[in-house]
Amino acid sequence: xxxxxxxxxxxxxxxxxxxxxxxxxxxxxxxxxxxxxxxxxxxxxxxxxxxxxxxxxxxxxxxxxxxxxxxxxxxxxxxxxxxxxxxxxxxxxxxxxxxxxxxxxxxxxxxxxxxxxxxxxxxxxxxxxxxxxxxxxxxxxxxxxxxxxxxxxxxxxxxxxxxxxxxxxxxxxxxxxxxxxxxxxxxxxxxxxxxxxxxxxxxxxxxxxxxxxxxxxxxxxxxxxxxxxxxxxxxxxxxxxxxxxxxxxxxxxxxxxxxxxxxxxxxxxxxxxxxxxxxxxxxxxxxxxxxxxxxxxxxxxxxxxxxxxxxxxxxxxxxxxxxxxxxxxxxxxxxxxxxxxxxxxxxxxxxxxxxxxxxxxxxxxxxxxxxxxxxxxxxxxxxxxxxxxxxxxxxxxxxxxxxxxxxxxxxxxxxxxxxxxxxxxxxxxxxxxxxxxxxxxxxxxxxxxxxxxxxxxxxxxxxxxxxxxxxxxxxxxxxxxxxxxxxxxxxxxxxxxxxxxxxxxxxxxxxxxxxxxxxxxxxxxxxxxxxxxxxxxxxxxxxxxxxxxxxxxxxxxxxxxxxxxxxxxxxxxxxxxxxxxxxxxxxxxxxxxxxxxxxxxxxxxxxxxxxxxxxxxxxxxxxxxxxxxxxxxxxxxxxxxxxxxxxxxxxxxxxxxxxxxxxxxxxxxxxxxxxxxxxxxxxxxxxxxxxxxxxxxxxxxxxxxxxxxxxxxxxxxxxxxxxxxxxxxxxxxxxxxxxxxxxxxxxxxxxxxxxxxxxxxxxxxxxxxxxxxxxxxxxxxxxxxxxxxxxxxxxxxxxxxxxx
DNA sequence: TTAACGAGAACG
DNA sequence: GTTCTCGTTAAA
Numbered sequence: 001x002x003x004x005x006x007x008x009x010x011x012x013x014x015x016x017x018x019x020x021x022x023x024x025x026x027x028x029x030x031x032x033x034x035x036x037x038x039x040x041x042x043x044x045x046x047x048x049x050x051x052x053x054x055x056x057x058x059x060x061x062x063x064x065x066x067x068x069x070x071x072x073x074x075x076x077x078x079x080x081x082x083x084x085x086x087x088x089x090x091x092x093x094x095x096x097x098x099x100x101x102x103x104x105x106x107x108x109x110x111x112x113x114x115x116x117x118x119x120x121x122x123x124x125x126x127x128x129x130x131x132x133x134x135x136x137x138x139x140x141x142x143x144x145x146x147x148x149x150x151x152x153x154x155x156x157x158x159x160x161x162x163x164x165x166x167x168x169x170x171x172x173x174x175x176x177x178x179x180x181x182x183x184x185x186x187x188x189x190x191x192x193x194x195x196x197x198x199x200x201x202x203x204x205x206x207x208x209x210x211x212x213x214x215x216x217x218x219x220x221x222x223x224x225x226x227x228x229x230x231x232x233x234x235x236x237x238x239x240x241x242x243x244x245x246x247x248x249x250x251x252x253x254x255x256x257x258x259x260x261x262x263x264x265x266x267x268x269x270x271x272x273x274x275x276x277x278x279x280x281x282x283x284x285x286x287x288x289x290x291x292x293x294x295x296x297x298x299x300x301x302x303x304x305x306x307x308x309x310x311x312x313x314x315x316x317x318x319x320x321x322x323x324x325x326x327x328x329x330x331x332x333x334x335x336x337x338x339x340x341x342x343x344x345x346x347x348x349x350x351x352x353x354x355x356x357x358x359x360x361x362x363x364x365x366x367x368x369x370x371x372x373x374x375x376x377x378x379x380x381x382x383x384x385x386x387x388x389x390x391x392x393x394x395x396x397x398x399x400x401x402x403x404x405x406x407x408x409x410x411x412x413x414x415x416x417x418x419x420x421x422x423x424x425x426x427x428x429x430x431x432x433x434x435x436x437x438x439x440x441x442x443x444x445x446x447x448x449x450x451x452x453x454x455x456x457x458x459x460x461x462x463x464x465x466x467x468x469x470x471x472x473x474x475x476x477x478x479x480x481x482x483x484x485x486x487x488x489x490x491x492x493x494x495x496x497x498x499x500x501x502x503x504x505x506x507x508x509x510x511x512x513x514x515x516x517x518x519x520x521x522x523x524x525x526x527x528x529x530x531x532x533x534x535x536x537x538x539x540x541x542x543x544x545x546x547x548x549x550x551x552x553x554x555x556x557x558x559x560x561x562x563x564x565x566x567x568x569x570x571x572x573x574x575x576x577x578x579x580x581x582x583x584x585x586x587x588x589x590x591x592x593x594x595x596x597x598x599x600x601x602x603x604x605x606x607x608x609x610x611x612x613x614x615x616x617x618x619x620x621x622x623x624x625x626x627x628x629x630x631x632x633x634x635x636x637x638x639x640x641x642x643x644x645x646x647x648x649x650x651x652x653x654x655x656x657x658x659x660x661x662x663x664x665x666x667x668x669x670x671x672x673x674x675x676x677x678x679x680x681x682x683x684x685x686x687x688x689x690x691x692x693x694x695x696x697x698x699x700x701x702x703x704x705x706x707x708x709x710x711x712x713x714x715x716x717x718x719x720x721x722x723x724x725x726x727x728x729x730x731x732x733x734x735x736x737x738x739x740x741x742x743x744x745x746x747x748x749x750x751x752x753x754x755x756x757x758x759x760x761x762x763x764x765x766x767x768x769x770x771x772x773x774x775x776x777x778x779x780x781x782x783x784x785x786x787x788x789x790x791x792x793x794x795x796x797x798x799x800x801x802x803x804x
Numbered sequence: 805t806t807a808a809c810g811a812g813a814a815c816g
Numbered sequence: 817g818t819t820c821t822c823g824t825t826a827a828a
Contacts, residue, residue, distance in 0.1 A: 004816095006816095007816085009815085011815080011817055011818085013817065015813085015814075016814090016815070016817085020816045021816050022816060023816090040816090042815060042816085042817095042818090043814080043815045043817085043818055043819060044814080044815070044818080044820060045818070045819060045820090046815095047817090047818070047819090049817090065816085067816060786811090789811090789812095790811095
C-alpha cells in the first residue's frame with residue numbers, strides 16, 4: 001500500500017491556493033502525519049518550498065506521475081486536525097490564502113526561509129570561476145546578482161555546467177545550552193586528585209565540583225563559571241575523560257527573574273457568584289455557549305475569569321485567555337502567574353521570536369495549560385480547550401488588519417464550538433454587536449453592576465473648552481483640570497492624563513498662506529516627530545526634514561499645530577512646578593521592557609502624573625490615582641466612521657474606570673468641544689444602557705451594524721481613472737447576485753484617496769442575509785486575476801472595522 | 805536571422 | 817512566486 005499526501009504549498013497566489021498531491025517515500029510512511037510541515041519540489045524547476053500536509057490517503061490512481069515529498073520539517077504535527085480545518089474555513093471566509101492562515105497560526109520562526117544557490121558541476125570559463133566563484137564551488141544567488149552574471153549563469157545551467165539549488169531553512173530551533181556531568185566515580189576522582197600538581201588549583205576545584213555531583217545532576221557552563229570553573233578547565237577535563245558534555249534544550253523564559261507570590265481565590269460577591277455558577281454549569285456539562293460578561297470597570301471580571309479557569313484546569317483541560325495587546329501589562333500577567341504559576345504561557349508582541357516559539361512549544365507539549373495573550377493567541381495549540389475568554393471584547397485590535405483579516409472573537413467562537421466549551425466575552429462597554437446578540441439570546445448576558453467592595457463610580461466633570469477659550473484661557477488645560485492636578489500633587493496623590501490621539505496628529509502649517517506640509521506620495525498631511533526631528537507620512541513612511549520656511553510663500557511663520565504628548569508634557573511642566581511626569585507614547589515605549597519600567601516607576605510613586613495615549617486606558621490598577629483627565633475627548637467624534645461615537649464612549653468609560661480604584665474617591669475631568677454630545681454625556685453618567693439604546697436607534701435609522709452586516713471592497717491602481725472604472729465594473733458584477741434587501745454604498749474614493757502613489761476606491765455592501773455573496777466575491781477574485789497581476793489591487797474586508 | 809520582451813499558463 | 821512557452825517585435 002502506497003500513501004500519498006495532500007499538501008498546501010507556500011506559494012501565496014490564487015491559482016495555487018489548493019492542495020497538491022505528492023507521493024510519500026517509504027522512509028517517511030510511518031512518520032508523516034497531517035499537520036506536519038514538509039519540503040516539497042514545486043513547479044517546473046522543482047524549486048523547494050515549504051508545505052503543510054493536510055491529508056494522507058491511499059494511492060488511488062496511477063494516471064499522474066506524482067512528485068515526492070522531499071523531507072519532513074517536523075517530527076510531530078505542528079497543526080492539529082482542528083487547526084487544519086479552521087485554516088480552511090478562515091481562508092474561505094476572509095478571502096485569504098490557506099497557507100497564510102496556517103502561517104499566522106504558528107510562531108514566526110516556523111515560517112521557512114528560502115535561499116537560492118548556484119553550484120558548480122562542470123568546467124566553466126576560467127574568468128567566471130575566479131571572479132565570481134573565487135575558487136569556491138558554491139555561491140549564493142545574491143552574490144551572483146551583485147556581480148551581474150545571472151544571464152551567463154542561466155546559460156551555463158542549460159548546458160548542465162552549473163546547478164541552481166533551492167534551500168528551505170527552518171528557523172525554528174530550540175535554544176540549547178551546554179551542560180557538564182561527571183563521568184567517573186567518587187573514588188576515581190579521589191585518585192585523580194592525588195595525581196595532579198599541587199599548584200593546579202583550577203583543576204582541583206573542578207574535581208571537587210564533579211565529585212560533589214551524582215550522576216543525575218548536571219551543571220551548565222554558566223553555573224560552573226560562577227563556581228570558578230572556566231571553560232578551558234572544562235575542556236581539559238573533557239580531554240582527560242573526567243566529565244561529559246551534552247546539550248540540553250531550554251526555554252527562553254522572559255519571566256525567569258521574577259518571583260510570583262501565589263494568590264488564593266477571593267470571595268465573590270453576589271453578581272460575581274451568579275456569573276461564575278452560570279459559566280461553571282456549562283464547563284461541567286461540556287457545553288458550548290457564548291456568555292457576554294458585562295461588568296462595570298472595577299467590578300471584578302478578572303476574578304471570575306480566574307476562578308472559572310481554575311475549574312477548567314481541575315477538569316484537566318486548557319484555558320485560553322485573550323487580552324488586547326495594550327492591556328497585556330505586567331500587572332495583568334502577574335495576576336495569572338500568581339494564581340496558576342508555571343502552568344501559564346504568555347504570548348505577546350514584546351517577546352522575541354525565539355521566546356514566542358518557546359512559549360508555543362510549552363503549550364504544544366501541554367506543559368502550560370493556561371494561555372494568556374493577544375489576538376494571535378486565539379490559535380494557541382491547546383489540544384483540549386475547556387474555556388475561551390476574550391477580555392475587553394469590544395476592542396478593535398482583535399481584528400487583524402492584514403491578511404488573513406480575521407476577528408479573534410469569531411475564531412474563538414468557532415473553536416469553542418469545536419471543543420464544546422464556553423466562550424466568555426467580557427467588557428465594561430460591550431460592542432453594540434455583542435450586546436445586541438445578547439438581547440436576541442444568541443449570547444447569554446451576565447452582568448456585574450457594582451464595583452467590588454462597593455467603591456462608588458468616580459464623579460465625572462465635563463469641561464466645555466469653548467467657554468474656556470472665550471474666557472481667555474488659551475492653554476490646552478482648563479482651569480478645573482489644572483486645579484485638580486495641583487490638588488493631587490499637594491495631597492501626594494496621583495493623576496492620569498489621557499491624550500486621545502485617534503483622528504489627531506500634529507502637523508505643520510503656514511500661518512500666512514495656510515499651506516500644510518503634505519506627503520508627496522499620499523494625499524495626507526505629514527506628522528511632526530520631535531524625537532527624530534523629522535516630518536513623517538504615517539501611510540507610506542516617507543520622511544523629510546522640518547521646513548524652516550513655507551515652501552509656497554517663503555514665509556517664516558510656518559508653525560507646528562496640533563497637540564502631541566511632548567507638547568502637553570512641556571506645557572504642563574511650565575504650568576506646574578512640582579509636576580513629575582511620566583510620558584507614555586510610541587516614542588517612549590519603543591524599547592523592549594520600557595512599558596513595564598515606566599509603569600513600575602509610576603507605581604513606586606516616582607511621578608505624580610502619568611501622561612499618555614490610549615495605552616494607559618486599559619487594565620491598569622493604581623490605588624493612589626484619584627484624578628483622571630482627558631485632554632481632548634472628542635477628536636475622534638468627527639471622523640467619518642459610524643462607530644466613532646461608540647469608540648469615544650468606550651474610551652471615556654474605560655479611562656474613567658482608572659480613577660478611584662482604591663479607598664480614596666476618584667474624580668474624572670473630561671475636556672471637550674462637544675460637551676453635549678450623547679457619547680460624552682452618557683460616559684459622564686456611567687450609563688451604558690442608555691448609550692446602547694440611543695446608539696442602536698441611530699444605527700437602525702442609518703442601516704448599520706448590528707442591523708446589517710458589512711463587506712468592504714477596496715480597489716487601487718496607479719491610474720485614478722482606471723481604478724474608478726474598474727471598481728464600478730466590479731460593483732456591477734456583484735450587484736445582480738444580491739437580494740433587494742442589500743444596500744450598496746458607493747463606490748467612492750477613499751477618504752485618503754492616494755497613498756504610495758496609488759488611488760484607492762471602496763464600495764461597502766450592507767446586507768442581512770446573502771447566501772450567494774461570499775461565493776460571488778470568490779468568483780470576482782478569480783475572474784480578475786489577470787487584472788490583479790497587472791497592478792490592479794483588490795482587497796476584500798469581511799466585517800470591516802474601519803472605513804477611513 | 806536572431807535576440808529580446810511580454811503575456812499566459814501551470815505548478816501534483 | 818517562478819519558470820517555461822509562445823508569439824510578437826526590435827535589432828543586427
